[in-house]
Amino acid sequence: MNITDVRIRKIHGVGNLRAVASVTFDDAFVVHDIKVIQGDSSLFIAMPSRKLSNGEFRDIAHPINQEARSAIEKIIFERYEELPEEDEAETSEGTEE
Numbered sequence: 001m002n003i004t005d006v007r008i009r010k011i012h013g014v015g016n017l018r019a020v021a022s023v024t025f026d027d028a029f030v031v032h033d034i035k036v037i038q039g040d041s042s043l044f045i046a047m048p049s050r051k052l053s054n055g056e057f058r059d060i061a062h063p064i065n066q067e068a069r070s071a072i073e074k075i076i077f078e079r080y081e082e083l084p085e086e087d088e089a090e091t092s093e094g095t096e097e
Contacts, residue, residue, distance in 0.1 A: 002026050003071065006079045018043065021076045031061050036080055043080070045073050
């Protein structure tokens with residue numbers, strides 16, 4: 001599995017939400033709405049989810065092992081840090097992981 005594209009849109013003024021990302025795998029499959037959230041001590045990602053009737057949230061798509069999660073986090077955080085603070089436009093850069 002190769003991450004072939006990452007698009008980041010910074011978000012300002014919405015609580016702890018810092019950005020929303022889309023990640024493309026093998027130029028064939030994309031996961032939208034991965035959230036970059038500021039935690040108490042560091043950033044973390046939250047995979048896309050939906051709210052269940054009992055009020056809980058359940059991931060729609062997510063990595064099934066730590067290696068995949070780490071690869072996704074790493075590239076999202078790298079691209080997030082590359083964006084200028086005032087830039088809220090999407091950026092796109094391909095990569096091979």
